[in-house]
Amino acid sequence: MKNIKYITGIIALLLILSCSDEYLDVNGSSSSPSNASPELLLPAAQKNSADMLWRASISNDSDISFNLIGGIHAGVISDAGDRVWYEPEQQYLILNTTYERCWENTYRLTLYPYHLIENFEEDGYDYYKAIAKIMKTFHFAMLVDTYGDIPYSDAFGRGNNTQPTYDEDKAVYDAIYDELNVAIDMIDNAPTGTINPQTIDAMFVGNMLRWKQFANTLKLRMLLRQVNTGENLSTKFSEISGNGIGFLVGTASIDPGYADQTDQQNPFYTVHGFNAGSTTPAQNHLATRGNEVYVNFLKDNDDPRTTRLFTPAVSDGEIRGIPQNVYTNDLRSEATSALGPGLLKSSSQRLFVMAGSESLFLQAEAVQRGFMPGDAGALYKAAIAASCAELDVPTPATAAATYESTSLNNLINWNTAVANGKEIEAIITQKWIAIGMISGFEVWMDRVRTNFPSFIPIPTGALSTTFPSNLLYPESEYATNSANVPTQGNNGAFDRHTFWMQ
Template sequence: MKIKYLATIISGTLLLSATACKKTIEDINKNPNASETGQPDYILTGVTKALADTYWGTSNNMDASLLWVQNWAKIQYTDPDRYIYTSTSFNELWGTGYTRGVVNLNALLKIADAQANPNYKGVALVLRSWVFQLLTDNYGDVPYTQASSINEFLTPAYDKQKDVYFAILDDLKSAQTFLSPSGPAIAGDIIYGTSSGANQILLWKKFANSLRLRIALRIADREPEKAKQVLADIQADGSGYISSNSETAQLVYAASPNQNPISNLFDTRDDYRISKTIVDKLFALNDPRLPVYASKTRDATPQTYVGLPNGLLVGDASSYGFTKTSKPGTYFLAPSAPAVIISYAEVLFDQAEATQRGFIAGNAADLYRQAITASLTQYGIGTADINTYLAQSSVAYDAANYRKSIGEQKWIALFGQGLEAYAEWRRLDYPQLTPAVAGTLGGKIPLRFIYPGTEQSLNGTSYNAAVASQGADALTTKLWFDVN
């Protein structure tokens, strides 16, 4: 891809080199024989892969959110599992989200206009909305308005989290108007690209609506009327939601070097085990997903699947034994394991909650059962086992405490999707997790990412304004959407 970049992007920030140097650098690096217009299919492929790698990768997933929601635990180098981080620990989501995500998707939006291809524009808006959702879910207030014009705003202001969510919802609504099955074809789509032309765009429309549903619930405790209106707009639009496991929005990886980041890490390292918290829960529920989520211990053990407590000191973690504790399941360690962005099961859980809240019509208990069924089917669980699982009183839907029913089952279904599971745990407050054994936050679990340290030094005025508005730049500061 030959894309014109304005200047060297400083790692982890939106800041560019000083404007006095910008023109000189551009002139020096300009290739008179190369096109300065990027190819939209190359941009789309590249940005999707970069975002999926970050979403599913080490810094944000394996070394943070998967530990905090106690899907995984660390058996070596346990500092992250004890909530010990530095000012550079959370640079990747910020840096990749903005410099490889927002910047390239903004470029794709401009190319889509220049080439009169609204379908590229709609896809770019959907992906950009997902990026901004990840950023605000985890940091809180983030640059949004000025992030679209980084050549004009070298030190972008932070928008309040409420405003970011509202803006994303507007963008996704706009995306629906641009996405047209009868419009021009798009290429480079590695999420739905195997579908035929018209169906491919219909799936993107469902993806957009499913994200709107997710974000409507994210704001529901603060802005219930806005959430209800968003869902009414979706109903009126008529494009529907993701409606089968085959429509799940995900990137299916291939063999090395394009393998799943988890597979890539486990090829050379042995730092992680499945958390005792989720293993115990799966045992308690006789959950048939246990052998999918966890590998058998290398040495024979009475339970076959053994989880590791979260947040142990290094010596204590090692004493459990590398061969007597379970790694994540082979499904997740496979090179081609998908990076799931939003699943059919999640969409059904979201519809169940929206129904229970009175935002949409339907039967919450039925949707809840359908959601569990979709999750089990996603992993190849058979009908007989599904029926046996659903028949348990411990799995039955409790309308009087829907947060617990949906929260716990959604937590199980989101296994591996650390960032989304983390956002939903904060929002629903279930499952009720016990902080890390040797945690460093005074008996608390982190509630957000801290901003990259470079923001303090390179965008200090905007950073300080955000901290003054939102609260201390600390792991324990509660974000706007996190009410309870």
């Protein structure tokens, strides 16, 4: 779907939002974007949701995002040997300024407009409000996963509330899980005459069943985050598997009108692809490379996705990754593999929010752990096939079946994984392969939660031998809200604070 006619309105609204210093204050003034209609707010908010995943700023310094730092820490992305784009991340140098716009702009540019939609006072917008609740949950969960305690119940209070209190992370998770149920109920019980956002919705073009399935899959993701907490989650797992909604089929993605024009490209392509209207490499194109461990796992196992994920090195035509935090001339940009055609399809490609393969891997894990009925092996194999299709591997079902069935590796072949008690490790490892370059944040959180893949080394020269599991609260919070910012441990980002990592 193309929403080109909304681009002007989106840009105007973004400028209002981005220039506001009081992004946690809904002041209700006549010049406030709170008076904007849901028809204008929704495409702006969805565009910003995409930007937060791969371009956490609308300014030129756009080489930060949740998925970028996630992909680096999950052992998927490395820096080319003649670049120093990602040196601090690969050294585990995490400060209060590290990726702080991920925090700031999640509140300012995504949660705020969704909040305005949710609280719009005119009747007939139940579908819009349900979408806003679902997307607020998506972003709030990401903040909890990254930081722990966050402003939630106090975040959007009217008045001069620029110093919101912090809610405990577990309480936020419980609250937003309940909000997903409220959103599903709103969709199911929307009154006659409810406006369908078909021509506005940049994700599912008003298909409210798909919105419910996305919400149900977010619930599944959140429950699996918590499997190590000791909490009895069986009732919730039974509810999501038996409510008749089902889970996400195919990919959840956004296209607010991406085009091969400056400031209208897909944000992933903007950062890692090529400049608009040219073959000039974008700012990170020559730096972003695959971690040698990730690339070698693909190559060593004849993975059909290898040439879709990476291109041959210019110097000798080999597919070659690079160890993290190693800067040598023999591993320069020309001697290592750039991102491939399965990732960089075009400047107007849709941007992944949740891959269909992830949905299947989540289901496979839940079934294998005994939380839901089903065939874990069949779901696992279907997830690999979905990943091949997402990367445009020729004859993806056949390629995936051959890859899985002929391998002797117990992290690829399901029967071998079962024989060796490696089912969960195989699911998480194959998910790492499938979405590592698409949803790096998710595979980072999987590594924090499960320690899989288990064979990713700490980078050479890293400042700590402990794997980083979170970010520090941003410097801006200490400057404006220091009385409420929770204390983080002596080891900063190497001392996990989020409740689900016990």
